[in-house]
Amino acid sequence: MxxxxxxxLNTAFKTRNGEVQACRNIDLDIEVGQTVGIIGETGCGKSVxxxxxxxxxxxNARVTGEIRYLEQNLLTLSDQAMxxxxxxxxxxxxxxxxxxxxxxxxxxxxxxxxxxxxxxxGKPAAKQKAVDMLTFLGIKxxxxxxxxxxxxxxxxxxxxxxxxxxxxxxxRLLIADEPTKGLDAIVKTxxxxxxxxxxxxxxxxxxxxxxxxxxxECLCDKIVVMYSGEIIEMAATQKILKKPAHPYTKGLLxxxxxxxxxxxxGQSPSLSQVISGCRFYxxxxxxxxxxRYQRVPLSVVNGSQVRCLYAD
Amino acid sequence: MIRDILKNKxxxxxxxxxxxxxxxxxxxxxxxxxxxxxxxxxxxxxxPCWDYPFGTDEYGRCVLSRIIFGTQxxxxxxxxxxxxxxxxxxxxxxxxxxxxxxxxxxxxRIVDVFLAFPGLILALVVAGLLGPGLPNVIFALALxxxxxxxxxxxxxxxxxxxxxxxETARSLGASDGYIIFLHLLPNIISPVIVMxxxxxxxxxxxxxxLSFLGIGVQPPTAMWGLMLSYGKDYLQSAPYLTxxxxxxxxxxxxxxxxxxxxxxxxxxxxxxKVIEE
Numbered sequence: 249m250x251x252x253x254x255x256x257l258n259t260a261f262k263t264r265n266g267e268v269q270a271c272r273n274i275d276l277d278i279e280v281g282q283t284v285g286i287i288g289e290t291g292c293g294k295s296v297x298x299x300x301x302x303x304x305x306x307x308n309a310r311v312t313g314e315i316r317y318l319e320q321n322l323l324t325l326s327d328q329a330m331x332x333x334x335x336x337x338x339x340x341x342x343x344x345x346x347x348x349x350x351x352x353x354x355x356x357x358x359x360x361x362x363x364x365x366x367x368x369x370g371k372p373a374a375k376q377k378a379v380d381m382l383t384f385l386g387i388k389x390x391x392x393x394x395x396x397x398x399x400x401x402x403x404x405x406x407x408x409x410x411x412x413x414x415x416x417x418x419x420r421l422l423i424a425d426e427p428t429k430g431l432d433a434i435v436k437t438x439x440x441x442x443x444x445x446x447x448x449x450x451x452x453x454x455x456x457x458x459x460x461x462x463x464x465e466c467l468c469d470k471i472v473v474m475y476s477g478e479i480i481e482m483a484a485t486q487k488i489l490k491k492p493a494h495p496y497t498k499g500l501l502x503x504x505x506x507x508x509x510x511x512x513x514g515q516s517p518s519l520s521q522v523i524s525g526c527r528f529y530x531x532x533x534x535x536x537x538x539x540r541y542q543r544v545p546l547s548v549v550n551g552s553q554v555r556c557l558y559a560d
Numbered sequence: 561m562i563r564d565i566l567k568n569k570x571x572x573x574x575x576x577x578x579x580x581x582x583x584x585x586x587x588x589x590x591x592x593x594x595x596x597x598x599x600x601x602x603x604x605x606x607x608p609c610w611d612y613p614f615g616t617d618e619y620g621r622c623v624l625s626r627i628i629f630g631t632q633x634x635x636x637x638x639x640x641x642x643x644x645x646x647x648x649x650x651x652x653x654x655x656x657x658x659x660x661x662x663x664x665x666x667x668x669r670i671v672d673v674f675l676a677f678p679g680l681i682l683a684l685v686v687a688g689l690l691g692p693g694l695p696n697v698i699f700a701l702a703l704x705x706x707x708x709x710x711x712x713x714x715x716x717x718x719x720x721x722x723x724x725x726x727e728t729a730r731s732l733g734a735s736d737g738y739i740i741f742l743h744l745l746p747n748i749i750s751p752v753i754v755m756x757x758x759x760x761x762x763x764x765x766x767x768x769x770l771s772f773l774g775i776g777v778q779p780p781t782a783m784w785g786l787m788l789s790y791g792k793d794y795l796q797s798a799p800y801l802t803x804x805x806x807x808x809x810x811x812x813x814x815x816x817x818x819x820x821x822x823x824x825x826x827x828x829x830x831x832x833k834v835i836e837e
Contacts, residue, residue, distance in 0.1 A: 331734070339731065340727075340728070348725050352746040417732065
């Protein structure tokens, strides 16, 4: 069953220097319980895609298209109804654990909020549940921790506390925005384990936004590669890693340390740049004359969806 | 929290003095050696002696008793002015900072207009128009005292609302009101507390100034500021008329400042705590 269905999503920001289009014609389906990884370099619009789903974008953003969660189109939903969805239907595991907790509020209280709001729990029951959740996520002395403030916790503990917060409303889809950004290898492994644990506990679908292919490989059923605001390749994890079709995906895999760290030459175009043809044209090794002006649609090549005219 | 306040020497000394002042205000009828309003002209302008420790004023009233009863007036004015102006200022600052845009622009221009007037003059005009009386003085002083809170709170909210914990709260489905009052307010309250403590002292001084200019609290009400302004005519011959009220005003303002500084330290969640495993 399809949990979330995104159709022709376009997200643009009006700025003084013209319109910055961060998401272009995104089509994406997430099944119930599925883990989808969005891969791409910094500034390719992957975080914006995540925030578009939750409608947590700055006021100058303009979102068009359709984001269907179960039977509702989120883009036409009222603020009130959207608040019900946030946390209750779609949860967010934020990027940086150190700043995503309220410094002036006890850990326990911050976990209770969602329980009271979405599960209509009473205060004492929520308090107990918060401690249980922390214990479940591997925090020792959870009762004591729930009475502490964020600055008294280590980074890993904060991450766990945030994970607990993100699932308080029993969301059916969890969006994890760069959960491993800036972490060392050991903590990264812990976070991956944590995400697996969260999934096992809640059975929720996971939208993992990351630039770390290794993390995506460990967790995802399906990988979506974004480049300059567009989806350029989308396929099952093993397929995309073993047999990448798009030259950009191939380049990404070759830039991994074990593949020799060969960088892709050049830089991705600015998101405000209007390009009639392929957005990867300037950096592509297999480019042809047609790529320059012809709009490239997503097409099926060997079972992967690829946005390339000459993919093999 | 309370233990932290008691551990902080500044806060503790301020708190002790303020507690003493409150006790004095409540027990004024018991503590005062004489009736603060009884005029005994034959005892006018007596120097401090055993019967009148702080001397008597030009109408023969006991200065000590008047200072003791003045505590009531001072604390009442100080507290109510501060509560009203902090309430209004924080409310305006929170909404302006949180919603931003034209709304913020509009509110801040109102603040600018109020700041363009010299505070005391504006209070003078308002109190003059409304006529004498304690409620009018409080209104006038609150009217010129809220802008500081609005400014400080707005600035703090502008910084806080961009932090990621606000987004976390939003991603959990929190409403604007919930975020403003439960997430933002606790994070910006420290400067408000510090301002409020100093504000109480300022309000006491402002009320005294209004009284001195003949607008506001009227004689014969026992009030420190009034005593100062009447005593100034006898600065040479009877300096105790101004010294004692002056000292008590200074001590009071100092006590509130100490308390404010101490509270600011204690309110900071990082204060005096070690990371425990």
